[in-house]
Amino acid sequence: MVEFEAVTKQFHSGSAAVDNLTIDIDRGAITVLVGPSGCGKTTSLRMINRMVEPTSGTIRVNSEDISSKPAAQLRRSMGYVMQSAGLMPHRTVVENIATVPRLNGQSRKDSRRRALELLDVVGLQGAMAKRYPSQLSGGQQQRVGVARALAADPPILLMDEPFSAVDPVVRAELQTELLRLQKDLSKTIVFVTHDIDEATVLGDKVAVFATGGRVAQYATAEEILRAPVDDFVAGFVGRDRGFRHLAFNSGEQLWVHPIGTRSVSELPKGNAGREWTLMADDGGRPVGWMAPDSPPLTDRTELVPGGSLYRRGDSLRGAMDAALSSPSGLGVVIDDGGKVAGVVKPGEVLSAIEQSRIDRNRGNGTG
Numbered sequence: 001m002v003e004f005e006a007v008t009k010q011f012h013s014g015s016a017a018v019d020n021l022t023i024d025i026d027r028g029a030i031t032v033l034v035g036p037s038g039c040g041k042t043t044s045l046r047m048i049n050r051m052v053e054p055t056s057g058t059i060r061v062n063s064e065d066i067s068s069k070p071a072a073q074l075r076r077s078m079g080y081v082m083q084s085a086g087l088m089p090h091r092t093v094v095e096n097i098a099t100v101p102r103l104n105g106q107s108r109k110d111s112r113r114r115a116l117e118l119l120d121v122v123g124l125q126g127a128m129a130k131r132y133p134s135q136l137s138g139g140q141q142q143r144v145g146v147a148r149a150l151a152a153d154p155p156i157l158l159m160d161e162p163f164s165a166v167d168p169v170v171r172a173e174l175q176t177e178l179l180r181l182q183k184d185l186s187k188t189i190v191f192v193t194h195d196i197d198e199a200t201v202l203g204d205k206v207a208v209f210a211t212g213g214r215v216a217q218y219a220t221a222e223e224i225l226r227a228p229v230d231d232f233v234a235g236f237v238g239r240d241r242g243f244r245h246l247a248f249n250s251g252e253q254l255w256v257h258p259i260g261t262r263s264v265s266e267l268p269k270g271n272a273g274r275e276w277t278l279m280a281d282d283g284g285r286p287v288g289w290m291a292p293d294s295p296p297l298t299d300r301t302e303l304v305p306g307g308s309l310y311r312r313g314d315s316l317r318g319a320m321d322a323a324l325s326s327p328s329g330l331g332v333v334i335d336d337g338g339k340v341a342g343v344v345k346p347g348e349v350l351s352a353i354e355q356s357r358i359d360r361n362r363g364n365g366t367g
C-alpha cells in the first residue's frame with residue numbers, strides 16, 4: 001500500500017536522517033516504526049504525506065509515485081496524529097474535528113454531524129464537543145486528535161508518538177481503543193513510537209530503526225522478540241524479550257483449577273492452619289487473599305492484595321504474571337465478567353511454555 005524504495009533523506013546539516021529505506025507497508029494493517037531518538041522515524045513518516053521531501057528514492061501509495069501528486073491534496077487524504085495532539089487551541093473540540101471535512105468541501109452541518117459521531121467512536125462524551133482543548137486532559141486531547149485524523153475517513157492514518165505524553169494507564173487504554181477501532185475500520189496505519197512494548201502490542205509488522213536512519217529489522221512483532229537479527233535489535237528489544245514473547249503464546253491449553261472463595265461481606269474469624277483463602281465480593285469478583293494462620297480481620301483493607309488477574313484464554317504472559325505476582329503463588333483466573341474462574345499454578349504455566357516451544361519447533365520442521 002505504501003512502498004518506500006531506496007529512500008534517503010539528507011538534511012543540509014550533515015549525515016543522512018533516513019538512509020536507503022526500502023519497506024513495503026501492508027494495506028489494512030498497523031505498521032510500527034520503532035527505534036531510538038533521532039533515528040529517522042518522524043522523517044520517514046512525514047515523507048509519506050510530503051511534509052518532508054526525500055533527497056532520493058521513490059515513495060508509492062497505491063502504486064502511484066506520490067511526487068507527482070499535489071502535496072496539499074495528498075496531505076488531506078491521510079489522517080495525521082502527532083505527539084501533542086496538535087489541536088488548535090482557539091477552536092472547540094467539535095470545530096477541531098470538523099476541520100478536514102470542511103477543507104474537503106463538506107457542508108458545515110455534515111462536518112459537525114460527522115465530528116459528533118467521531119467523538120462517540122473515540123469514547124468521548126458529546127458534552128466535550130463545546131470545550132476547548134485546554135479544558136481536556138492529555139488523554140482526552142489525544143482521543144480528539146485521533147477523531148480529527150479519522151474525520152475525512154482516510155484510508156491511511158499516520159501517527160507520530162500519539163500516546164507518549166500520557167501516563168502508562170491512560171496509554172494502555174488508548175492502545176486498546178486503537179486496536180478496537182482498527183478491528184472495525186481496517187485502516188492502513190503507520191505508527192511511530194520509541195517504546196518497544198507499544199510496538200509489539202500494536203504492530204502487525206514492526207520496523208526497528210537503528211541510529212543513522214537504517215532499518216535493522218522489519219518483521220512481525222512476534223519474530224522480532226523471538227529472533228532479533230543482530231545485537232542492536234536484541235539490545236533495543238531489551239532483556240525481558242523472552243518474557244514479552246510469551247504474549248504471543250496462547251494460554252488456551254492451561255489447566256484452570258477450581259478454587260473455593262469466601263465472601264468479604266462476612267470476614268472469616270481467622271484462617272488458622274488453612275491454606276491461602278481467596279476472598280471475593282458479592283458479585284464473585286476477586287478482592288484479595290487471607291494468609292494462612294491469619295488472625296481475624298476487622299476490615300477488608302486488611303486482606304493481602306492480590307496479584308494481577310488472568311483472563312481465561314489470554315496469553316501465557318498474563319498467566320505467568322498472575323502466578324508470579326500472587327501472594328499465594330496461585331494465579332487468579334477470571335472469566336469475561338470479571339468473576340473468579342479458578343487458579344493457575346506456576347509450574348503448570350512453565351510446562352505450557354515448554355510445550356508451546358516444542359510445538360513451535362515441530363511446526364518449523366526443526367523439532
Ligand SMILES: Nc1ncnc2c1ncn2[C@@H]1O[C@H](COP(=O)(O)OP(=O)(O)OP(=O)(O)O)[C@@H](O)[C@H]1O
Binds near residue numbers: 012035039042044
Ligand atoms: N528539519 C530538519 N533539519 C535538519 N535536521 C533534521 C530536521 N528534522 C530532523 N532532522 C535530523 O534528522 C534526524 C532524524 O530525525 P527524526 O525527527 O526523523 O528522528 P526520530 O526518530 O523521529 O526521533 P525522536 O524519537 O526523537 O522523535 C535527527 O538527527 C534530526 O536531528
Ligand SMILES: [Mg+2]
Binds near residue numbers: 042
Ligand atoms: Mg520523532
